[in-house]
Amino acid sequence: MTAALRVVVVGAGSMGKAWLRTVEADDDVELTGIADLDVAAAEAAAAELGRPALPVGPDAVDLARSTGAEAIINVTIPAAHHPVTTAALLAGFPVLGEKPVASTVVEGLSLAACAELTGKLFMVSQSRRYNRHLFAAKAQAEALGRVGIVSVDFFKAPHFGGFRDAMASPLLLDMAIHQFDMARFLLDADPVSVLCEEYNPAWSWYAGNAASTATFEMAGGARFVFNGSWCSPGAETSWNGAWRISGEHGSVLWDGDHEPTLDVDAQEAGDVVRPETDPGEAIAGSLREFASALRTGATPMGEVHANVMSLAMVEAAIQSASLGRRVALDDVLNASYEAALAKESNEDVLRVLKSWPSVRTALTR
Ligand SMILES: NC(=O)c1ccc[n+]([C@@H]2O[C@H](COP(=O)([O-])OP(=O)(O)OC[C@H]3O[C@@H](n4cnc5c(N)ncnc54)[C@H](O)[C@@H]3O)[C@@H](O)[C@H]2O)c1
The missing domain is CATH 3.30.360.10 (Dihydrodipicolinate Reductase; domain 2)
Structure with a gap:
């Protein structure tokens, strides 16, 4: 028996409520508080969960510290993913974040560097993988x-x-x-x-x-x-x-x-090996993988470096549609890297970004 992982959920919107139910249903995870800029929304979510006395507050890090949480689950809007996750990692909390990793690849690269800097796990929950x-x-x-x-x-x-x-x-x-x-x-x-x-x-x-x-x-x-x-x-x-x-x-x-x-073709076919692992279902599966990764040190599927490329596909597709031509992913990654270097306001994160030999190499380490 291992102790349950104590977590704060930040973001009490429609998806946040789904996460709260999922956390409550998982015996290996214990909810210590709900954070939301809109504290009334956090209070309402706690009441809806049947736990009206649960600590709530506007700031995830403050709440995690005051309630003795070990990790933060970030279910805020995409524009808040970068600031909320950066603050959590810098405060020493591992983070499980909703997709997309951030609102841009530029911010995603900053988060990957921040995870390296702090040595804390940042995993993005791409829930449809857990199927x-x-x-x-x-x-x-x-x-x-x-x-x-x-x-x-x-x-x-x-x-x-x-x-x-x-x-x-x-x-x-x-x-x-x-x-x-x-x-x-x-x-x-x-x-x-x-x-x-x-x-x-x-x-x-x-x-x-x-x-x-x-x-x-x-x-x-x-x-x-x-x-x-x-x-x-x-x-x-x-x-x-x-x-x-x-x-x-x-x-x-x-x-x-x-x-x-x-x-x-039966003559030519290779063997079908049934998957050994049961990935679990949707966000319950990613929550289980996150908790297990923190216990064992294993790298989960959605570790930030491995996840950024999925957002890069979105940006490349949108760019291709607007330019009316094929777009190379390396062009999107390199331009985002240059922009990340220019935009990064945290000197330590900037130092990590500058140490990357190339974006591709950094993301596929
Ligand atoms: N995996 C899926 O299938 C799936 C489905 C829906 C949404 N999502 C993702 O979940 C995330 C949340 O979506 P939603 O529909 O619940 O949004 P929402 O707008 O309903 O809720 C977001 C909540 O975050 C709070 N918030 C915003 N900035 C904050 C900050 N800086 N600190 C604390 N709280 C803050 C808002 O007050 C709001 O209550 C998004 O990233 C979205 O893409 C994933």
Whole structure:
């Protein structure tokens, strides 16, 4: 028996409440307080959780210190990810943060350097990785020989109201990072370049472009094709998307909600080894991996250095759509690195950034 990991959750919005329920349901984690700039929102969340006496406050670090927490779970809005996580790491707290790592790759690089500086774990929760069907699809893909194409269709028709209806690239900025990150996981490969088109169907209820097609060249030569829309009623796909993995001896199909299927030439196929690990489900899975990483020292899937590339895919896709040409991921990473050096206000974090031989090397260490 090990003692439960004591945590403060910061950000008591809609996703914060989901995290609070998940933390409460996990016997290995103990909630010591809820922080939110809007303290009334934190109080309301504590009451909703059935724990009205739980300590609350506006500042995550102050609350973590006063309640004896060992780690902070950051579920604030993307613009607050960088300041809140930086303050937590500098105060000595490991952080589990909601996706995206930060609102820009520039800020993501600063956070990676800050994690190095402090030696504290910063893990980004990409919740859709924690899915046993996704793990099974990856295992089945091992039987296909060389894999050359991974494609995903994502067609949904949500009426969110609020900020998503008004933003410039709602699908690419707010949703596609999930599928981009899942493709990196399935292929065990990072992106090289992308050609992307964004558009808004005539009937769209979004102000910005709600549909997009992006083709990524991945390291090793495989292509990942994302084809999606957030204004497509009828025959909607799973929120995970509908996937096809195509290799030299066959294909894997996954509808995003059920077991994947393998269609392969029996003569040529390799063995399908069932995944040994159960990844758990969504944020409960990432919480479990975070707590376990802190206990064992293992590096979790979403460690900040490994995660930044998923946000870089989003920025590269948006850049490609606006420029109307293929964009190299290295160009996005190098420009972000230069901007991070110019913008960094913490001298110690700047020193770490300057010590990197290259961004790619730093991110794949
Ligand atoms: N994994 C998923 O499937 C998924 C789904 C939805 C949202 N998210 C992510 O969760 C995060 C939160 O989204 P949400 O929908 O809950 O947002 P929200 O706007 O509902 O809530 C955010 C909360 O953070 C608080 N906050 C903002 N800045 C703060 C600061 N500096 N210090 C303390 N509190 C601060 C706000 O007062 C608000 O209560 C985002 O990063 C979003 O992308 C992930």
